[in-house]
Amino acid sequence: TNTSTAMAFNHSLALLLSLWATAGCDFFVEGVLQLECRDRYFMIAVDLAATGDVPRFEAVDGTGTYAITEDYAAKCGYSISILSLLGLVELRASYFSCHTEKTLFQGAGFSFRFNLITTYEGVDAYYALNKTCSSPLPWSPREVTCEVNYMEVSVRSELPCQSGSSDDSSTLGPLYSPSTEVWQVTFQNPYQQLPPMNLSQARQEGYIFDHVHDRIVFRTPYGQPESYHTEVTGVPVEVVHATVFSRQSWVVVMVDLIAACSMDEGxxxxxxxxxxxxxxxxxxxxxxxxxxxxxxxxxxxxxxxxxxxxxxxxxxxxxxxxxxxxxxxxxxxxxxxxxxxxxxxxxxxxxxxxxxxxxxxxxxxxxxxxxxxxxSPLFTEDQTDVDNGTFSIHLGKVPRDVELTSVQLNGQEFAVPFSDSIAYTLTEVRHSNKSHSYTLKVPLHDPIVIQEFSKENAAMLHKLDINYTLIVKPGDEPYYHTFSVTARMAVSPPSFDVVCTESGIDFKLAYRSFDYLWDFTIGSDRLTPVLAANHGYTMSNDSQSLLLSVPLFTHGYKYKDIGLNGFLGTFSILVRDRETADILTSTTKTCLFNATEFIMCSTNGWMTVVVDLSAVLPSGEMPTRFHLLNNFCVPKAVDGTRVLFSFPLHSCGSTVKLAKENVTYQNKIYLDTSENAVEGFNPPTPHRMTVQCTYPLVGLHRLFSIH
Incomplete structure (x- = not known):
């Protein structure tokens, strides 16, 4: 871990020094959650939310009030822990702490008095917190407390000392005679020889010696010069070995006080x-x-x-x-x-x-x-349902103290919670294991989604890059979690809906989001509004659909089974790969058209005519023979006055008329009647009908490519 990270971690750790257990209060003071007597200490728990700034404590006794600072707490038997993230402050006070008053409450009592000081807008408010405790457990001959900031040892005293504390805190009480000698203490250290000092000097060095309820008490903060560190069975241990003694006449009284605590940090x-x-x-x-x-x-x-x-x-x-x-x-x-x-x-x-x-x-x-x-990795799972057309991304194992503040979708950021105006949803679920999860849903076809066609997969790829911004609470340090998801939708070239009409064929296509991948062609020509206009098609094209009406006898039709009563007309729209122009599929429709008269001018150089010639015949006459300019070109089918001719444009005596922008191929249908056939009469006036096909000059290469 780098230095800045370590400093940030240590700063956070300093605020997280203890946890607490809920219990009731003997009386109500706003913000005080607990006043409780425990086995060997008294505990106060205060709610930070109700006290504003971090509260302070003062110990109170008959001599005055004493601010419990960090150094004073370690010296006098107090431990204050701040758990700011839970909004709590906890004070633990040893039963032998400096300003605890000894009483006869239930035999051997300890009376605690504290001032709780809270600050609002620079003004201090004082609350008195009082409690008298008796130890719920009998005292053992020797007891040692290894607190987080000090060591304390108390031993049973068989000395005939007065109950209560001495007026002179530097002595342990009168001993054997009215004349009290000064008590001294020597610290034993295996690494150096330490000179003795009197108890007043020891107190100035941070050591406390006391005599409480027939017990001799010794307390010291950790890390004092007279303590030493060693290892016992591989475990680091801090030891302070104090011996207090008093020489009175011919008697020397000595009390051995040893505090040894495991310093294992875990x-x-x-x-x-x-x-x-x-x-x-x-x-x-x-x-x-x-x-x-x-x-x-x-x-x-x-x-x-x-x-x-x-x-x-x-x-x-x-x-x-x-x-x-x-x-x-x-x-x-x-x-x-x-x-x-x-x-x-x-x-x-x-x-x-x-x-x-x-x-x-x-x-x-x-x-x-x-x-x-x-x-603490987050868990992200792609739960996308392609059939329902929705991205679904599950973000799980989000700790309870981590909050999602925004989501970035393909570079566009959205604050959490989402507004009702967008098509995306974000659902939060809280779990019993102190975590929560989020499920994000985005429509596959939403404009924010990137769509790409993959030839390799023959699929449309829907891509969504997600960047979650999360905040660890309290604080505002962000953490970014990214995830990319791709949904594959198999795609196929489009197919038109087709309807036969009396005058042609209608094609309709409802566009899909990926239909831009294809080109639609009539033959080799790309279908465009210009092409449709040139060929006489009716075309309507927007973002939703394509409508194309193709009238009979326009460019692109193929005909078969042509007879006097109708024919089959076939029209195809080809679907080509836009990049390679390869034909992928086509929509082809063949319709039966019932027509009594028509002229087909095909692009392969043929003219096909079905016509009723009764209009050019004199009343009552019936034709006996039909032919074109070339007498040998006769109809393929005849029904009374209705005939079917089909012939190449360059045959049967056809003539060509060239204009500025087009060319016309023309021929005539002749009718011989019975009257025309009688010999010896004057030559009759011929009965005929002119038929023709006109083509634009730009298309002549198709007509002459085989000639």
Whole structure:
């Protein structure tokens, strides 16, 4: 971890030093959640939300008020923990703390008086918090408390001292005679020889000695010059060994006070926070008794197993394993190079040993254990439903203290929650495991979606790049999580709906979003409005659909089964690859047209005519023979006065007339009647009808390509 990340982490960690358990108050003060007597300490929990700025505390006794600063707390038996992310401040006060008044409440009582100081707009408000406690457990001959900021040891005193504290805090009380000598203390350190000092000097150095309810008390902050560090069965231990003594006449009174605490900071392994302490920090005849829990609550052995905790003894060391998701722990997200997390546990442990004199020593541990930064990857799943035409992306395993603030879709950003004016939806679901998830839905055919055709997959690719912006709360440090999703939709060339009409064929195409991939052609010519106009088609084309009406006898038709009563007309629209011009598919329609008269001028150089010649015949006459300018070109079919001719334009005596923009091929149909056939008459006036086909000059290459 780089330096800036480490500093940010340590700053966050400084605000997360303890957890708390809910309980009732003896009386109501706004913001005070708890005033509770515990086994060996008194606890106050305050709600930050109700007190504005971080509250302060003062200890109160008959001599005045004393601000509980960080240094003063470690010296005098107080521990203040700020859990700003939960909005809480917790004060723990030892029963032997400096300003605790000793009473006879229920035998041996401890009376606590504090001022809670809150600040609103620069104005301080003071609230008095008072509570008298008695220890719920009997005191052992020797008890040691290893708090987070100090060590405290108390031993049973058999000295005939007066109850209550002495007026002179530098003495332990009168001893054996009215004349009291000055008590002194010497610290034993295996690494150096330390000179003795009187108790007044020791107090100035941060040490406290006291005599409370027939117990001698010694307290010291961690890291004092007279303490030393060692290892016991591989576990780091801080030890301070003080001996207080007084020489009175021919009697020397000595009291040995040793505080030894495991300084193991804990380690993380396979989902457990592991913390260890030597099996016997103090002499023990056998196995020490261990009970532990979180947040000041000891847990029964059966519940320990049920909650997933582990306690193992290995090489004279007791190891405690706390599951990372144990109830009572606290989780915090953290942004470094990626989204990370760490877990905080406020371990509370009681260790009891019995020495060779059958004297019991009890150790009480308060330890704040913090895991290293652990990777906390988000879970993203593509749940897209192509059949329903919707992207569906699930973003899961989002910690409860991480909030989604915006979503960027293909570069366009949308604040969360989405407005009702957009076609996208974002649904949040909260889960029981203290996480939540989001499901994003975007229509596949929305304009924001990028669409690309993949020839390799023969599919239309719908692409959506998503950038989630998340914020770790409290604070505003963003974390960006990106995810790209592609939906493949198999595509096929379009097919027209076709209808036969009396005068031609109508084609209709409802456009799909990807139909721009194709070209539509009539033969080899691309279908455009200009082409349609030149060929006499009626065309309507917009973003929704294409309509094309193709009248009979216009360019592109193919005819067959032509007879006197009609014919089959076929028209095709080809679908080509826009890049290669390869024909991919076509829509072809053949319709039966019932027509009594028509002229077909085909582009392959043929003229086909069905005509009723009764209009050119004299009344009552019947034709006996039909032919074109060339007498040998006769009809293919005859029905009375109706005839069918089909012949090449360059045959049967056809004539050609060239104009500026077109060329006309012309021929005549002649009719011979019975009167014309009688010999000896004057030559009759011929009966005839002119038929012709006109073509634009630009198309002549098709007519002459085979000539």
């Amino acid at each position: 380690s993380y392994d396979s989902g457990y926070m592991i913390w260890g302490t030597p099996e016997a920090l103090y002499p023990s005849l056998g196995t020490t008794q261990i009970s532990f829990g979180l947040n000041g609550n000891l847990v029964e052995q059966a519940a320990v197993v049920q909650k997933g905790f582990i306690m193992e003894r290995y090489n004279s060391t007791v190891q405690i394993g706390i599951p990372y998701d144990a109830e009572g722990g606290y989780r915090k997200s953290f942004v470094s190079d990626c989204l990370s997390e760490f877990y905080i546990f406020n371990l509370y442990l009681k260790q009891t040993s019995v020495d060779e004199r059958h004297e019991e020593t009890v150790l009480w541990f308060h330890r704040t254990l913090v895991t290293p930064l652990l990777s």
